[in-house]
Amino acid sequence: MKNIFFTAATTLSIISVSYLIPSLFSRDREKILSDVGSEIRLVACSATSARTSSLRNAELVSNIVNGLPQDVHILLLVNDRSAFSTSSNNRRVTFVEMPPESDISIWPQDPFVVVQGKSTTKLITPCSFNREDDERMPKQLASILNLEVIHSEMHFEGGNIVCGEDSVFIGYDTIQHNTVLLDSTPSSIVKRFSKLFGRPVTVVGKSSQAIAHIDLIVTPLSGRRVAVADSRAGARLAAAAIDENPGGVHKFEGRCEAMFFGREDVSELQDRDGNTLTKPQVTGQTDEVISASLHLAPKLDAIAKELSHAGYSVVRVPALIPCQNPAADDLQRDAVGYPFISYSNVLVEMRQNQPVVYLPQYGFAKLDRAAVQAWDSLGFNVKPVPGFSTSSMYGGGLRCCTKVLLRN
Numbered sequence: 001m002k003n004i005f006f007t008a009a010t011t012l013s014i015i016s017v018s019y020l021i022p023s024l025f026s027r028d029r030e031k032i033l034s035d036v037g038s039e040i041r042l043v044a045c046s047a048t049s050a051r052t053s054s055l056r057n058a059e060l061v062s063n064i065v066n067g068l069p070q071d072v073h074i075l076l077l078v079n080d081r082s083a084f085s086t087s088s089n090n091r092r093v094t095f096v097e098m099p100p101e102s103d104i105s106i107w108p109q110d111p112f113v114v115v116q117g118k119s120t121t122k123l124i125t126p127c128s129f130n131r132e133d134d135e136r137m138p139k140q141l142a143s144i145l146n147l148e149v150i151h152s153e154m155h156f157e158g159g160n161i162v163c164g165e166d167s168v169f170i171g172y173d174t175i176q177h178n179t180v181l182l183d184s185t186p187s188s189i190v191k192r193f194s195k196l197f198g199r200p201v202t203v204v205g206k207s208s209q210a211i212a213h214i215d216l217i218v219t220p221l222s223g224r225r226v227a228v229a230d231s232r233a234g235a236r237l238a239a240a241a242i243d244e245n246p247g248g249v250h251k252f253e254g255r256c257e258a259m260f261f262g263r264e265d266v267s268e269l270q271d272r273d274g275n276t277l278t279k280p281q282v283t284g285q286t287d288e289v290i291s292a293s294l295h296l297a298p299k300l301d302a303i304a305k306e307l308s309h310a311g312y313s314v315v316r317v318p319a320l321i322p323c324q325n326p327a328a329d330d331l332q333r334d335a336v337g338y339p340f341i342s343y344s345n346v347l348v349e350m351r352q353n354q355p356v357v358y359l360p361q362y363g364f365a366k367l368d369r370a371a372v373q374a375w376d377s378l379g380f381n382v383k384p385v386p387g388f389s390t391s392s393m394y395g396g397g398l399r400c401c402t403k404v405l406l407r408n
Contacts, residue, residue: 217342
């Protein structure tokens, strides 16, 4: 498949997105945009260049662009516009320039949610958002799309919110966090979120989250179905891979390390503050991650049982999840390491009356194949999107990197 990204220089075009605006005003009452629904029309991604970040995700964005259908338009947030050359041969991608001094991440999913009504589309931002300069993302997108930005009094991150056909799912930590900060009760916070997002709220979990964002483990599907990650299945698959092909697992681990900075010959870099960044250790860690996944499995089983008791038909998809410590501070929680191999952090749509899933692939062959089979068995037309091993070392997958702004 031909990539639109070749090196730090990029071949993309700058076009007007004004033709998209009339389509933005075609919803009934104001409510959060569902993760389940009709064809995806418009998404936002963000790209960091080698000049401004240790995480060079240009190739990954290229995989996303090439993995999505030709009628999907991509708004690409960049803070180093001069690093990308342009031509007129790709009219699917529009640059959205961030202020040059801004320091953005590759996660446009988190700093806002999209709420749409019959004649309005709004971007709702949380009360505060402290990760780098990502709070600037919705403002820049709103300016190019001529949309209103609503600054909410609620505290949230988009990754801890997923939306089905009839309910919005919110992780327990978000409810608890707002209960404390707003000096309120959980039931009151749930009501306020329901009003803000225009849908009933289903709280995921009954205690502090083992996984910081539920979009890594919970995927709403049509017909009151929900897919929940199964780390026991993932551990079993990884153990079988070690038994069957230990060299293949070792090769996967080594490639995660070797390509962490985008080039095999780069072993360390310096950040903007002059701190030395080194490659994390992945080689030899799969056995440890298998143990961590087995330890986490009962908590994921409990979430599956809770959603089943709430009236949802629950299906499971494999996952291989390294240990996370939700009680740790932000620096520790964001520390990079073994990839978080999630096949729940996906994009889904209905296209020509067929459910489609855009499924991240990590290069762990046995797990990737099993995930494709799992989604295929659920009746989905599976569209694999490669290249997610590095981003998942930072803890994010396809949905984290791709914010859906508009569906048909």
